[in-house]
Amino acid sequence: MKNIDAVYPVKVWSRWLRISHWLMAVSALALIVSGWVLDYLETPDPLIRDYHYLFGHLLLASLILRGVLLFARIGDHLQTENWKALRWDRSKAPAMLDMLKYYMSLGRMPKPAYYAHSPLWLPFYPLVLVLLTVSALSGYLYDAPLTIAGFGLWRIHGGLASLLEIVLSLHMASAVIQDMSAPGGDISGMISGYRLFKVDKQAQAAVDDDVQLVSFDADAGRDYRP
Numbered sequence: 234m235k236n237i238d239a240v241y242p243v244k245v246w247s248r249w250l251r252i253s254h255w256l257m258a259v260s261a262l263a264l265i266v267s268g269w270v271l272d273y274l275e276t277p278d279p280l281i282r283d284y285h286y287l288f289g290h291l292l293l294a295s296l297i298l299r300g301v302l303l304f305a306r307i308g309d310h311l312q313t314e315n316w317k318a319l320r321w322d323r324s325k326a327p328a329m330l331d332m333l334k335y336y337m338s339l340g341r342m343p344k345p346a347y348y349a350h351s352p353l354w355l356p357f358y359p360l361v362l363v364l365l366t367v368s369a370l371s372g373y374l375y376d377a378p379l380t381i382a383g384f385g386l387w388r389i390h391g392g393l394a395s396l397l398e399i400v401l402s403l404h405m406a407s408a409v410i411q412d413m414s415a416p417g418g419d420i421s422g423m424i425s426g427y428r429l430f431k432v433d434k435q436a437q438a439a440v441d442d443d444v445q446l447v448s449f450d451a452d453a454g455r456d457y458r459p
Contacts, residue, residue, distance in 0.1 A: 242418070242427040245349040249298065249307050250314040254423055256295035257365065263288040264372075265398055286372075293369045299362065313349040321356040328352035336407050340414025349428070351411075354404065361400060368393040 246254075267285040271277050301307065303316040312318055331345040332353035345352060371390040379386050411419040422428040 240429050240431055242425075243430055244309075244426050245311065245313050245428050246423060246426045247302075247307075247309045247311045247314055248426065249309075250302055250311075251423055251426060253295050253299040253302065256291060257299070260288045260292035260295060261365065261397065261401060264292060265394065265401075268394055289369055289372050292365065296362065296366050296369065318350065319355065319359050325352055325355065329355075336410060340410045344411070344415040351407070354407070357400070361397075361404075364393055364397055364400070368397060 264285060267281055267288065270281050271285060274281075302310075302314045303319075328345050328347065329352045331343075332351060335342050335344050336353065350358065368390060371386045371393065374386050375390055377386055381389060384392075408420050412421075418425075418427065418429040
């Protein structure tokens with residue numbers, strides 16, 4: 234008998250959370266690209282502006298859905314989508330630092346163990362949701378003669394867009410690093426809903442020591458409630 238790593242898929246993301254996530258991702262990317270084009274053109278193209286507003290509607294709809302999921306149970310609800318899952322306290326600081334080292338090493342350093350949300354990104358998720366919401370609302374009021382702290386809404390909208398470009402780029406880069414360096418299924422998990430977890434198990438030795446036992450339980454974590 235010997236210890237062999239068994240890999241189990243565990244459902245951590247519900248269907249509605251994944252829908253809201255990808256709606257946000259697609260609309261944010263489309264808004265960034267169309268915003269670049271509108272800034273580049275000397276005379277704004279009405280068609281591109283219409284598409285920009287269209288994806289703004291899609292972003293706002295996805296934010297409303299995500300907001301509902303923070304407080305309501307819909308469909309295959311999991312606690313990972315609840316507002317309580319986004320709480321942060323000082324006990325998580327060491328894991329945040331380890332995760333930062335992991336990202337900065339491009340995945341060469343050990344990846345800290347976690348269940349659903351990356352320890353480093355956890356405190357930033359609520360902030361990103363707020364920034365996306367304010368960006369969307371300021372976009373709707375882009376031409377309104379209003380100022381906040383001396384700044385016009387058009388300037389606030391542009392500043393938030395630039396900030397979100399950086400934050401979302403870092404988020405995508407970190408997800409790629411995680412999937413390339415550690416078998417956790419982070420990107421595919423946001424499609425299927427399942428992440429992969431290693432568990433040490435006693436198993437009969439295989440023909441040679443290079444063979445790894447991988448066991449998949451489709452129902453693992455179905456009723457998980459942290």
